[in-house]
Amino acid sequence: MAQYMILIYETEDSYSSPEDWQRAMQEHGRFTEQVVELGGKIVGGEALEPTATATTIRGDVVTDGPFVETKEALGGFYIVEARDLDHALTIAKLCPAGGGGVEVRPVMDVSGD
Amino acid sequence: MPDVREAVAEAHRREWAFVLAATVRVAGDVDLAEECVQDAYVAALDAWARDGVPRRPGAWLTTAARRRALDAHRRDRTLRAKLPLLVESAEQLPPEAALPDDEVIPDDRLRLVFTCCHPALAREAQVALTLRLVCGLTTAEIAAAFLVQEPTLAARLTRAKKKIAAARIPYRVPEAAELPDRLDAVLTVVHLVFTTGHTAPTGDSVVRVDLVERSQELARMLHRLMPDEREVRGLLALLLLGEARRPTRTDAAGRLVLLADQDRDAWDGRLVDEGRALVVDALRGGRPGRFALQAAIAALHAEAPSYEETDWSQVVKLYDELLRVWPSPVVALNRAAAVAEAAGPAAALVEVDALAGDPRLAAYHYLPATRADLLRRLGRYGDAAQAYRDALALVRNDAERDFLRRRLGEVGAGLA
Numbered sequence: 001m002a003q004y005m006i007l008i009y010e011t012e013d014s015y016s017s018p019e020d021w022q023r024a025m026q027e028h029g030r031f032t033e034q035v036v037e038l039g040g041k042i043v044g045g046e047a048l049e050p051t052a053t054a055t056t057i058r059g060d061v062v063t064d065g066p067f068v069e070t071k072e073a074l075g076g077f078y079i080v081e082a083r084d085l086d087h088a089l090t091i092a093k094l095c096p097a098g099g100g101g102v103e104v105r106p107v108m109d110v111s112g113d
Numbered sequence: 114m115p116d117v118r119e120a121v122a123e124a125h126r127r128e129w130a131f132v133l134a135a136t137v138r139v140a141g142d143v144d145l146a147e148e149c150v151q152d153a154y155v156a157a158l159d160a161w162a163r164d165g166v167p168r169r170p171g172a173w174l175t176t177a178a179r180r181r182a183l184d185a186h187r188r189d190r191t192l193r194a195k196l197p198l199l200v201e202s203a204e205q206l207p208p209e210a211a212l213p214d215d216e217v218i219p220d221d222r223l224r225l226v227f228t229c230c231h232p233a234l235a236r237e238a239q240v241a242l243t244l245r246l247v248c249g250l251t252t253a254e255i256a257a258a259f260l261v262q263e264p265t266l267a268a269r270l271t272r273a274k275k276k277i278a279a280a281r282i283p284y285r286v287p288e289a290a291e292l293p294d295r296l297d298a299v300l301t302v303v304h305l306v307f308t309t310g311h312t313a314p315t316g317d318s319v320v321r322v323d324l325v326e327r328s329q330e331l332a333r334m335l336h337r338l339m340p341d342e343r344e345v346r347g348l349l350a351l352l353l354l355g356e357a358r359r360p361t362r363t364d365a366a367g368r369l370v371l372l373a374d375q376d377r378d379a380w381d382g383r384l385v386d387e388g389r390a391l392v393v394d395a396l397r398g399g400r401p402g403r404f405a406l407q408a409a410i411a412a413l414h415a416e417a418p419s420y421e422e423t424d425w426s427q428v429v430k431l432y433d434e435l436l437r438v439w440p441s442p443v444v445a446l447n448r449a450a451a452v453a454e455a456a457g458p459a460a461a462l463v464e465v466d467a468l469a470g471d472p473r474l475a476a477y478h479y480l481p482a483t484r485a486d487l488l489r490r491l492g493r494y495g496d497a498a499q500a501y502r503d504a505l506a507l508v509r510n511d512a513e514r515d516f517l518r519r520r521l522g523e524v525g526a527g528l529a
Contacts, residue, residue, distance in 0.1 A: 002281050084283040085233055106280045 001081045003043065003107035004088040006095050009072040012050050014098030027096035035080060040091045045078035072100035079107065120166040121157050128171035129249030130334065134221035135175045137284055140182035143228070143246065144274050149185065153177035222247070223286045223338050226331075230299040231282045238273040239302050245270055248327045258324050259309065296339075300348045300404055303331045307352050311359075325359070328352055343395045347405030350391035354411035357384035369516040373420040385415045403439040406431055425455035442471045443479075450483055458487040478507035482517060489520070494527040 015021055035042050051066040051073045066073060078095065082088035085104075092104045133150045140146035153174045160177075167173040229242040244250045244258075256266035276282065287295040310324025332349040339345050361375040392412045395405035410431045417423035432448035445468055453461035465484050474480045485500030501521040508514045 084281040085231075086283050086285075086287075089233070104280075108279075 001041075001083060002088075002109070004080055004082055004085075004092075005105045005107055006045075006078045006080060006088075006092045007074055007103040007105065008076045008078075008095065008097045009070075009100040009103065010075040010097050011072055011099035012075070020098070024096060024098060031095055034094050035091055038087070038091055038094075039083075040087065041081040043079045043081055045076065047076040048074065050075075075100075117158060117162045117166065120161060120170065121154060124157070124170040124174060125154060125249055128174060130222045130225060130247045131171050131220065132174045132178055133246055133249070134225040136178040136182055137225065138221055139179045140185070143277055145182060145185060146178070147246065149178040149181035150174070152181050220338070221284075222334065224284050226299055226335070227286055227295060228277065228282060228284050230295070230302050231277075232295070232298055233280065233282060234273050234276065236302070236305070238269055239298065240305055241266060241269050242273050243302050243331070244306065244327065247331065250327070254323075296342060296344065297402075299335070300344055303328050303335070304348060304351070304404070306331065307355070311355055325356060329356065343398065344402040344404045346391045347395035347402060347408045350388040350395060350408035351404055351411055353384045353388035353391070354408060354415050357381040357388065357415060363512060367512060369512045371516075372414065377417075377419065380415065388412060389415065400438070401434070403435060406435040406438065410435070423454065425451055429455050442468055442474050443477070446474070446477075446480060446483060453487055453490075458490040462487045462491065476507055478504045478509075478513075480504075481507065485517075485520065485524075489524050489527075492527075494524040497524045498528065 015024060032042055051069075054064075054066040056063050056065060056067050075098070080088065080091055082091060085106075088104055092102050095102050129150070132153065133146055136150050137143055137146040140149060156177055157170070157174060161167070161170075226243065226247055229246055230239045234242065240259075241255055244255045245252065250258075252267045252270065253263050256263040259266070286292075306324050307328035310326075310328060329349075329352050332345070332352050335342075335345045336349045357380045358372075358375060360381070361377075361379045362370055364370055388408065389412050392405065392408045395401060396409060401409070410428055413424055413428050413431070428451045429448065432444065432451055436444050436448060446465065449461045449464040449468070452464055462484070465480070465487060468474060468480065469484075481500045481503035485497045485504055488494075488497035488500055498521060501517055501524065505514060505517050505521070508517060
């Protein structure tokens with residue numbers, strides 16, 4: 001098994017009402033079940049506060065806002081274990097991403113054994 | 114010695130994909146496999162000169178390449194631990210002894226093709242990988258075929274192979290559920306190799322024979338390995354029917370000759386027959402796919418005794434069907450060209466003008482070229498001349514540019 005990060009890029013206004021939140025939470029709950037059903041495993045993951053709360057540092061200059069301004073912003077991520085890329089993509093296709101999409105990146109194996 | 118060189122060259126052409134595909138299984142890594150296969154071909158030059166050309170060159174080369182892969186693993190066990198295991202089943206070969214000459218080596222060429230054409234790779238990387246790993250073309254040959262700098266092409270291949278390893282793109286044939294989509298990507302790549310060869314996008318000749326031949330070899334290989342896939346039949350038929358007309362597509366001076374003016378007696382009857390038989394099979398049993406439909410259209414052209422006697426209304430019907438399974442503005446433009454023959458240039462012009470705003474056709478010189486031809490036939494020479502100029506601004510192939518210039522000269526004369 002290898003590890004992949006699923007980066008969730010979303011439009012932040014798709015979470016403007018409490019109902020939106022409620023629905024998103026349900027969708028993520030369902031997703032975590034589906035990962036197991038597919039033979040994968042979630043080994044980590046977090047939701048992030050909106051980009052309005054982000055602070056960026058380049059060199060030693062500190063500025064308000066995200067590193068890159070985009071319509072769809074990084075809103076959260078999962079780390080999953082999957083057999084190969086096809087398996088990881090099958091899992092990632094089910095990952096909720098309000099108004100956006102997900103990026104799948106292999107996690108580098110630095111164990112050296 | 115020339116015989117041995119020839120035998121090795123022949124084995125390179127016929128067996129490369131088979132040898133490489135069987136070696137990836139042992140190497141567990143595309144890069145290492147490629148190196149080992151190359152070494153095996155070099156070793157064959159000496160060994161075959163000394164011992165004679167083996168009865169089954171492919172088996173000899175596979176054994177030699179696999180032995181090299183195993184040696185590489187033994188030399189560096191830590192390397193082995195880090196290598197991604199691309200192969201899904203862990204079936205192992207006898208590691209020590211050489212493979213007996215008559216051992217059946219499992220055919221992994223399909224795995225190799227599907228790995229090269231994995232959707233996680235960019236289309237241009239899929240094409241380059243397929244030509245390199247499946248067809249055995251050198252980096253220099255691929256770069257020349259696509260008119261890119263060799264270092265650019267080499268970097269593209271390296272990036273793609275790194276992604277296969279790092280992201281663990283599996284070495285396997287997709288399961289039934291995902292096969293249609295994955296197969297479509299493979300067929301698209303083969304078709305792209307063909308169209309690049311058939312109408313070289315730039316350069317002074319319309320056809321690049323090397324790419325056309327490679328695409329046909331690929332299509333034939335896929336057909337042998339997946340005889341029941343209708344779209345594979347459709348693609349092979351499409352390629353054969355296109356190839357049948359190749360000698361008549363340019364005149365002795367290398368100038369482009371339109372379908373209407375081609376010498377139908379010079380079409381290759383053997384290829385036409387083979388293509389038509391495949392089309393019949395490809396259309397049978399359920400809704401045909403986009404390659405079967407394109408082949409069916411090509412077959413109608415091949416069957417017609419003359420351009421005028423082509424069954425144009427049937428051609429338009431097939432384009433309608435094609436648009437349903439493949440809604441592409443390029444298909445719509447081709448359909449409009451058929452409408453011009455079935456219902457006249459005025460009806461076709463309405464359809465072409467409806468496509469004019471499509472951003473996907475903004476740089477497509479066939480759009481203004483088709484429009485120019487319709488305007489010319491309607492006697493609107495001034496508008497036609499402008500459309501020919503629009504097309505000339507976009508065209509990159511010299512033979513096609515020459516054709517458009519001649520037409521522009523003709524409508525200019527019509528204006529005078």
